[in-house]
Structure formats: structure tokens, C-alpha cells
Amino acid sequence: VVADTCVAMDEWVQNPTAHTALDDIIPCVDNATAQETLLRTKDVTYQLANVVNVVITNVSNVNVPPVAGRLFINQSGPSVPTLCNPYNADLTNRQCASGEVDFMNATQVWKNYTCQVSSTGICTTPGRLTPSFYNQMVNAVNVSYGLYHYGPFLVGLQDCSFVRQTFTSINNNHCAALRRYSQWIYIGLLLVSVAVMLSLIFWVIYARERRHRVYTKQFLAGNPEGRDKAP
Template sequence: MVGWKMMKITAETPIVNSNNLILAAERTHRRDPTNNFRYYIGGWNPSNPHYLFSACYASLGPFLVTVLWFIVFALWLFCMCMCCCCGSRHTYGYSQTAYTLSLTFLVLFTLAVIVGSVLTCVAQARFETSVGNLISYILHRADTVAISLMDLFNNILAAKDVGIQNIILPEKQRNDVEQIQNKINGVYHSFRDITTKNGNGIISWLNPLKLILTTIAAIMIVVALLGLVFSVIGVECLVYSLAMVGWIIVTITFIMSGIFLLVNNLVGDTCTAMNEWTQNPTADSIIENIVPNVDNHITRQILSATKDVTYGVIEVANTYISNVSNANGTSNTSVLYYNQSGPLVPFLCNPYNKDGTDRQCAPNEVNFKNASQVWEKHVCHVSFTGSCDTPGRLTPTGYKQIITLVNVSSGLYDGIPFVIELMNGTFLTKTLFDLSKDFCSGLEEYSEWVYFGLITSSTMLMLLLVQWIIYSKQRKRRAYTKKIDAILYWKQVSC
């Protein structure tokens, strides 16, 4: 059992220099049976067959033991049956010590099988919970992307048709809106498709695995208890029949332990890869198979277009303030005159220049947070003719329209930091850091628990099968000896 575990620990050798980050290079430095047993040096890469074959080779121990057990026990059981059928059925004399030890080992091995099976079930349940939490977190992060992108998408759609009176969004920004819609929609579906596919893929093998493990554990407990009962009461034919069933169960359990050793290796490789990637974030990394990273060129286009549209929407609002609200005309000089008067309406701060660079707000400008409160003070009371009959430069209708522009531009502006996170990899780095920090330890620990539970129960059941037959022989000799002794005793008494 120690030897199997040691197969997971690989020799440390120098890693080949590369411009790309090779993830979990030392941990995945294993022999590759498909490459003349040379060491695999490609690092963590589930899409690489050589990586998968090297990981399988490192988990080969239990499978070799399975083959050995299947053949050796079959031959031994056959020999025992032949001896039972062809040899002498009655052997006088037995060792009380040997009988007591065989009974003691019979009970101890039975208890060990039960403990190993219970450990397997408990570990499997905790492993399943850990995997479920992992999937939930990944889907939650994907939903975060989806919700943020949809909010940005909706604000972009709203920006396309914004306007107040005859002032509308310039043609350039309207074209940006049409182009960015498809890009945002593509990014949204990319996140949802990859994460949903990965989540469904994990669940698709997790449910059958749970059923197999719990079924095997239950059968092992039943077989162990029945074997104990049949051995103690001396039903030798049932003991041999049950030994054949146990022979198959042990074989299956060893196979499952090999599978979970492989799972433990893959989980450890993945966690190491995530941890190394968070320390050295690299674009176009294979780590994106877990959580997709957005193409940098696409995010730059989304960012540039969003800034441009934000700038354009704010300019629509400020143009209205400049040309209409703050205009001092007369009813004879302007069709936009509605008797506006009083203090000038402050402009809305535009956080960007026309070229998309950041811009500092002027002292007399309002921002997204206080625009509605400040501008509300400039709203006049409107008569039935639509003109202001109290001091003010904004009609209630104009105020609502300009606030709509503020809400749209504010929504676009608030969505930009998230786009930047996608662009510079901050979102992906945070996600993988959380996965490595909060979920990996549980996955590795509980997959190892399942492995040890399977190894323990299968090894103990293997010894228990042998012990059934040994104890049956001891019990048979003891019963025959006592029978002969009783006959001799009564003969002496009768004489």
C-alpha cells in the first residue's frame, strides 16, 4: 500500500525553459508509457494525451495488484477445493492456539472491512460535497460575468436610442453600439457554455461513481458479516461460495482504488497548476479550461466602445443643457424657449475625453451620484402651455429625460471596471486563487480518504477471504478431534 502511494511522488528534475508557463511541471514529471517511458515535461494539460497517460501510469499500482490477486487467489482457491474434494476429509488433532488466533483474526478482519467500507462512504460523501461546492462556485463566478455583461448589454441597447428633443447620439457612437452588442453576447455565451459544459461533465461521472462506491461498500459489509456467520457455524460450502463472490468484489474494489488514485493525482495536479498560475498569470494558458479567460483583443474593443458610447451619451445631456436649458432666448428667437430663467444648470461631468482617456471633473460640474439632486433644484413649475411660470431652467419632462441619460451613462461607466478586470485577467486570477485556497485542500484530502478507504477495505477483505477458509479448516479439525475424543472416552467408560 505504501508503494502505491509513493508512485504519486515523482523525481525532481530540471524543467525545460520555455516562453510559456508550464504549470505543475515538477509534479507532472512522470514516466510516459506512450513515449518509450521517457519523462513527460509538458506540465498540467488535460487535453494532452501524454499527460493523461503519464498520470495513469503513476496510478498503475492497484491495477497490477488487481491482476495478481485475480490470478493467485483463483489458483489458491482451486487448489483448496481440490484438496477438500480429493484429500482426506478427517484429520485428527488440532492446535487450540491456532484455532483461537484464526477466530481472533476472523473477527478483526471483519471489523476492519466494515471500518474501511464506512470510511469509503463517508469520504465519498465529503468528496461529493467538495466537488459540488466547487461547481457551485465556478457557476457563481460565471453568473457574475453573465449578469455584469447583460447589465452592460442592456445599457448599451438603451444608449442606442437615447436622445432629448432633437439631440441624439452621434452616428459614430450608434455604430459602436451595434458592433459591441455582438461581442458582448459572444463573451456571455462563451462563459456560460464552457462553465456549464465543465459542470455537467463533472456531475455526469460523479453520480455513477457515487452509486458504485456506496454499492461496493454495502456489499463488502454484507459479505464480511455473512462470511463471519457461515465460518462460525461451519457451513463450509457456503463459505467457499461466498469466497468466490468476495474474490470478484475485491477485484472490483482494487480497480476502484486505482481509479481514485488517478483522481487524486489529477486533482493534485490541477490544484498545483491553479496555485502556480495565480502567482504567474499568463495569457492563453491551458488553465482557462477551468474558467475561461476573455480574449484580450475583444475586451479592448468592448472597453473602447463602452467608453466612447459613455462619452457620447454624456455629450447629449450636456449639449441639451448648453443649447436649451442654459440658453437665454425669447419666444420670438427660439422654438426651444419655454421661459427658462434663474441660475445656470451645471454640466454633467464626463469622465472621459473624446479619445477615451480619463478626464478630471471640473469644480462646477455634477457627477452621476449628485446630478439628480442638484438638477432638481433647477426644475420649474410648468403652466398648461408648457412654459415655466416659476424660476427654473428644466421642465419636469426635460428633467426626467436628462436623468434617463444620466442613468444610462452611469450604468455604462459602472460596467467598465468589470470589463477591465476581464481584460487584464484580474477576474480569472481571483477566481483561480479562491479555487486553490478554499476548495483544493478538501478535494485532495477527501479523494485521498476514498482511496485509503478502498485500499483498506479491499486489503482486509482479501485477508478475510483467506481467513474464512483457514478458520473453516481449523474448526473442522477441532470438531472432528472433539468427536473422536468423545467416542474414545465413551469406549473407555463402557469398558
């Protein structure tokens, strides 16, 4: 069974598009579909980070007058650092600029810029983010981080590249040992079977010999002449 499993995994890794024993239990999509999924994931991540930065730049970090209506929250104090967008507009990878916060520490850093608010949602203490704004930004960061961090992994599951790497690792690192251990187990079971068979043979021989001796004693006991002749 172990050998068959290893052979099946190796065949599937070498010929993922061919009809193999694992086709029915490992559904995979083509590479083009997987790459399109990854592209859409990057696009959503970019758009979310961009929206957060627009709010920070045009609302939180601007001292708007009270006549601005809903945009006025009586914000004050140091400017809120913008979020590091991991992608450029063309969805290529982008390096964080100085002063930006990344997905890992954005929520902790931004919390220092929140203010206490009145019943109308206006800041009553220094700060540029109301709890409502802060919570919305945290939600956007969490979604962006999830897509950015787990998107490639999920795409790897979709096109089975992750499964292919796993099977390759198992085949290279464990199958040889599993085959060797399986052979040892087979040899051990064979030796046990031979020992049991020999034990049964010896027991049959012993039982027949014992029965023969009992029969001989009974025969001699019932035949005095034979007993006298017996040495």
C-alpha cells in the same frame, strides 16, 4: 481532480495564447480588439455627457424669449450645474471642475431645478428643467454611468484579463491548501480502505475458526471413543 484543475489554470495564466485544456471553454479576444472596444466605450460616454452639457448650457440656463418657440419653457431661477465629463476630447481622463455634478449625484441635484409645467409643457413654477427634460437627462446619465463604470470590467471579461486575475488569485491563495486537504482526504480514505480490508480478513479467519470448532464438537459428539480420549 483538484490538482489537475490548478495545473490547468496555472498553464492558461502563464501561456494564454498557447493551446491548453481551457482554450475551448474560455473564449478570449486579442488585446487590440479589447482596447478598441474600451476606446469606443469612452467615446460614447464622452459624447453623451457632452450632449447633456450642451442642452444645459444653451437651453436650460438661457433665458430665451417666447419667440424662441420650442426652446422657450419659461425657465427661471438659479442655473443648472453641468455634468462632469470624465474624459477630455482626446478621451484621456479628466478631473471634474468646480461646480460640476458627477454621475453619482447628478440626478438628485438636477431634481431641485425642475419645475411644474402646464398642459403645453411650459414651466408654471420657478425652475429650469421640465420633467420631460429631466427624464431625458437622467436616462443619458444612467447610460453614461453604466458605460463608464462597467465598461472596463466588460473589456476585462472580453480579453480574459479578469479571468486571468481570478485564476492567479485562486492558484496563489487556495490551490496549495486544496492540494494539502486533498492529500489528507486521500490518506483518510486509504486508512478506511485498509481498515475495511483488515476487518474482512479478521472476519474470514474468525468465521473459519468458528466453523472449525463447530465441526470438531459435532465430530466428538458422534464419536464416543474420540470423546473419551479427548482431554
